Amino acid sequence: MLDAREGMHNQSYVHEARLRVRYAETDQMGVAYNANHLIWMEIGRVEYCRSIGIRYRDMEEGGVLLAVVEVHCRYRHPARYDDEIVVRTRVEALGSRSMQFGYELSLAATGKAIAEGYSKHVFCDRTFKPVRLPDQYRHLFQEANVSGQQHTPVG
Numbered sequence: 001m002l003d004a005r006e007g008m009h010n011q012s013y014v015h016e017a018r019l020r021v022r023y024a025e026t027d028q029m030g031v032a033y034n035a036n037h038l039i040w041m042e043i044g045r046v047e048y049c050r051s052i053g054i055r056y057r058d059m060e061e062g063g064v065l066l067a068v069v070e071v072h073c074r075y076r077h078p079a080r081y082d083d084e085i086v087v088r089t090r091v092e093a094l095g096s097r098s099m100q101f102g103y104e105l106s107l108a109a110t111g112k113a114i115a116e117g118y119s120k121h122v123f124c125d126r127t128f129k130p131v132r133l134p135d136q137y138r139h140l141f142q143e144a145n146v147s148g149q150q151h152t153p154v155g
Contacts, residue, residue, distance in 0.1 A: 013144040015048040017087045018108060021079050031078035037115045038071060041103045044087035045119065048101070052144040054137055064134060066121045069098075073117035077107070084108035094141050097130045098122045 019040060027033040046056055059066065079085055086108050093100040098121060105115040123133045133141075 012146070013052070014088050014090045015044070015051050017044045017047040017089070019043060019085050019087070021081055021083045021085060023081050026081050029078075031080055032083075032114075034073075034075060037073050037075070037105060037117070040085060040087050040105060041071070041073070041089075041101075041117060041119060044089035044103055045101050047087075048089040048091075052140050054140050059137060062134070063125055064131060064137070065124050065126065065128075066099075067124050067128065068119055069122050070120040071117065072119075073115055075115050076113045079105075079107065079114045085114065091141055091145060092118060094133075094138070096132050099133075099141070 021032050021036075025032050025036045049056060056066070084107070086106050088104040088106075090102050091099060092102040100118055100120045102118045103116060104113065106113050123131050125131050
């Protein structure tokens with residue numbers, strides 16, 4: 001899937017998104033339910049793309065879907081209701097037909113890591129056939145990582 005020869009191993013751009021743990025996202029133990037971390041990673045991914053000039057909606061309307069084929073999350077510390085969470089997102093690898101995002105989730109107040117992970121994606125058409133990432137999008141991903149574009153926190 002991801003070819004190491006096409007990977008981006010010296011990424012310089014990390015985007016920060018911020019959110020608060022909602023009451024509905026907590027479990028019986030009073031901590032954020034584990035599946036919500038994947039949703040928060042998705043928020044980070046979508047906002048990363050938006051910050052470099054790529055709207056998921058535009059890509060999908062243009063016939064390119066970004067299908068999740070693998071996801072991993074390692075939990076380090078619980079988050080609780082009303083905690084502010086920082087989701088740091090970066091591109092770890094970019095191939096012609098696939099890519100991988102990396103995530104670090106932490107408590108805004110203390111910087112304590114709550115989770116880390118990654119998601120792997122394949123670019124595909126509406127029939128789920130793998131396709132090449134169009135140059136217009138490839139250029140934006142590459143430019144963000146070469147230029148070290150500064151992040152803009154999203155509240």
